Amino acid sequence: MxxxxxxxxxxxxxxxxxxxxxxxxxxxxxxxxxxxxxxxxxxxxxxxxxxxxxxxxxxxxxxxxxxxxxxxxxxxxxxxxxxxxxxxxxxxxxxxxxxxxxxxxxxxxxxxxxxxxxxxxxxxxxxxxxxxxxxxxxxxxxxxxxxxxxxxxxxxxxxxxxxxxxxxxxxxxxxxxxxxxxxxxxxxxxxxxxxxxxxxxxxxxxxxxxxxxxxxxxxxxTESRQITFARIEGLDSDQIHKALSGIPGVNHVDLINKESNRFEVQSTSDESLNRAIFKLCVQNNLELLEMTPMETKLEDIFRDLTLN
Amino acid sequence: MNSIISIIAFRELRSFFDSLMAYILLIAFLGFSGFFTWIYGADVFIRKEADLAVFFSIAKWTLFFFIPAITMKMIAEEKKTGTIEILLTKAVSSRQLVLGKYLACLLLILITLAFTLPYYFSISRLGAVDHGATICGYIGLILMSSAYIAIGLFASSITNNQIVAFLFSLLIGIVFHFILDVLGSGSRGILGNILNDLSVSKHFDSISRGVLDTKDVLFFISLTVLGLFLSEQYVSKSK
The missing domain is CATH 3.40.50.300 (P-loop containing nucleotide triphosphate hydrolases)
Structure with missing residues (x-):
């Protein structure tokens, strides 16, 4: 029915x-x-x-x-x-x-x-x-x-x-x-x-x-932002942080784990972040050990829609 | 429609007997009325009259207190636990719910009264009993119980607190049973007549004297219908 x-x-x-x-x-x-x-x-x-x-x-x-x-x-x-x-x-x-x-x-x-x-x-x-x-x-x-x-x-x-x-x-x-x-x-x-x-x-x-x-x-x-986890080595974590923040479209970079140099990168643009991060590493001769794009969780959608 | 009412009534009646409610009522009622009818005070042997007048006047008061105790949880508890939502979202209307509960209470009272029939048989062995008066006495008790059950259900439908329901139905009962009676006796003229006409004890006494007047019967039936109608209104009002 x-x-x-x-x-x-x-x-x-x-x-x-x-x-x-x-x-x-x-x-x-x-x-x-x-x-x-x-x-x-x-x-x-x-x-x-x-x-x-x-x-x-x-x-x-x-x-x-x-x-x-x-x-x-x-x-x-x-x-x-x-x-x-x-x-x-x-x-x-x-x-x-x-x-x-x-x-x-x-x-x-x-x-x-x-x-x-x-x-x-x-x-x-x-x-x-x-x-x-x-x-x-x-x-x-x-x-x-x-x-x-x-x-x-x-x-x-x-x-x-x-x-x-x-x-x-x-x-x-x-x-x-x-x-x-x-x-x-x-x-x-x-x-x-x-x-x-x-x-x-x-x-x-x-x-x-x-x-x-x-x-x-x-x-x-609701996917207005894209989040990617990346593990990058080869430079001091502060310098990597700076470099990542310099990528056009990136609005927020978080160092999650200092020992393993793991970052959370957030961008507002629709374009894929991954390519930009990869290029950055190649140009600066950094080692890209891990890169995981993260799906927007239902939790985030929920929060976006109900918290205002 | 009728089967829904009987399904609800049957469930309620079973829950009376599954809990101790029914047994306590039976024992207390039979104990009280038996004690005063046969053993203590102006009992049958002292009066040396083969009738059940003592029993009826005791039963009148015992039921007056017991009925609110039976009806207090009927709707109030369903509201409190939320089971009323289960019933009313199934194929049950507010009226069927109220009527089913009313029927269950009335049946419990009928069962209780049936256990006092041995009194009647014993008395009829002792002397010439006025059968008419005795039957009228029972009819009076049943009609009065019916009115008090309806009042009790109404009291239970306006709250989800059982104690409030009990006290409220006792309060309404006292007004109808006692206060109107006293006021009626003290007033004269039209006001006195009206007050007397609204007094439960006056109507009950008139029936139990052995005269089954339509006026008395109609009084109890109207009180029952009014009580049930108001309960139904309150049950559907919460919707």
Missing amino acids: DLKINDLSKTYGHQKAVDNISFEVKSGEIVGFLGPNGAGKTTTMKMLTQYIHPDHGSIWYGNSRNQDNVDIRRSIGYLPEHNPLYEEMPVLDYLAFCAQLQGVQTSEIPVKIRDMVRKCGLDEEKHKKIGELSKGYRQRVGLAQAIIHNPKVLILDEPTTGLDPNQIVEIRELIKELGREKTVILSTHILSEVEATCDRILIINKGKIVADGTVSNLRKQ
């Missing part, structure tokens, strides 16, 4: 939590919602799941609009922030309860539960009460209740918080697998997670979308 969001706004008191955002998500796409805390990610997700009503704007779920609609809610799976659960319920009962509420046929419920227990790796803990589970398992239960009715749209608010690295990889794989046929929107502030799982990134800041595109597209858009 495709989602189409038009001019969505929500104000709490005087604060605009979400400010006129519009975007589309196609079926089979995994979109990562990225932004600093308080940027409006969770509010947007709550509006998408019909938990709160937008002040303004519309959400299209396929061909139907965003009225309070049971059928629409049945086609959405939602893992809320902080993953609230009924602590006193055993895992299996809780999953059955959620399946019932989402209109899964009574005869299918045992099959669905077995399926979820296997998919989310809950087998060892399935008879325990939810309150007795560790955080990782609670997160899996939260994910299982979100997908037990096989929803077309999956909305996950920080799905991997509190998991250990192995669990994170597992959950990411699961999300990727689900994303092949569903529309998935997940929010996170772990940047590597977005790179690992998402087809597309939406960066949101102060209630507005500040970037929308694939990871590589965003890199191109």
Whole structure:
């Protein structure tokens, strides 16, 4: 099911939590919602799941609009922030309860539960009460209740918080697998997670979308500077520093390691720095031991877009 | 739609019995009412009348305190832990949520009252019981409980603090149960009539005397509907 969001706004008191955002998500796409805390990610997700009503704007779920609609809610799976659960319920009962509420046929419920227990790796803990589970398992239960009715749209608010690295990889794989046929929107502030799982990134800041595109597209858009690491020997490090700073276009040179003469060279120009550094070494008879161009990290893009 | 309400009600009822809530209620209620009905004070043997009037007046007060204790967590806790978000983003409406919880509380009270039926059978062995009055007494208790559950749910829906919910529903209860009664007795004319008409104890006493008046029944039903309606409003207001 495709989602189409038009001019969505929500104000709490005087604060605009979400400010006129519009975007589309196609079926089979995994979109990562990225932004600093308080940027409006969770509010947007709550509006998408019909938990709160937008002040303004519309959400299209396929061909139907965003009225309070049971059928629409049945086609959405939602893992809320902080993953609230009924602590006193055993895992299996809780999953059955959620399946019932989402209109899964009574005869299918045992099959669905077995399926979820296997998919989310809950087998060892399935008879325990939810309150007795560790955080990782609670997160899996939260994910299982979100997908037990096989929803077309999956909305996950920080799905991997509190998991250990192995669990994170597992959950990411699961999300990727689900994303092949569903529309998935997940929010996170772990940047590597977005790179690992998402087809597309939406960066949101102060209630507005500040970037929308694939990871590589965003890199191109924001790549205003180029960074190269170089190890150069043959002269005193101060002199090399001076020479590197003299290259046209270079705006900043950092000596990272004095013993091995390792420099970080930053340039503003689009032209490749590497060639200039190489020429410099040849002309001055220096030994170029290492030269590594560095990709702009998602972290830098994020910082650029959200820190103003 | 109805199945959603029953799914929620069933879950709540189970959680009453999974926690100690239901058992404490049963033991305390049966202990209290049994003690005063059979053993202590103006009990059945001293009065030498084969009726359950003592039981009904004790039950009236016990339920008055117990019902807020049952209802206080119903919505407040869901709000606090955030599980209300889980329910309302599934195919559950605010009304179904409130009705499901109401039904669960009412069922728990019905189960509790069912355990007092042996009192009735014992009394009927001891002498000629006014069956009409006894049945009316039970109907009165059920109607009164229904009204207090609705009030309790309303109190629970306006806050996410259980203690606040408990005290608030007790406060509303005291006004309806006690203060209006006292004020009504002390006033005359139209004001006195209105105050009397709003007093829960007056309506309950009138039913438990064995006269099932539509006015009394309608009073409790209106109070229930009002309470549930307000709870629904508060639940959907947070959206």
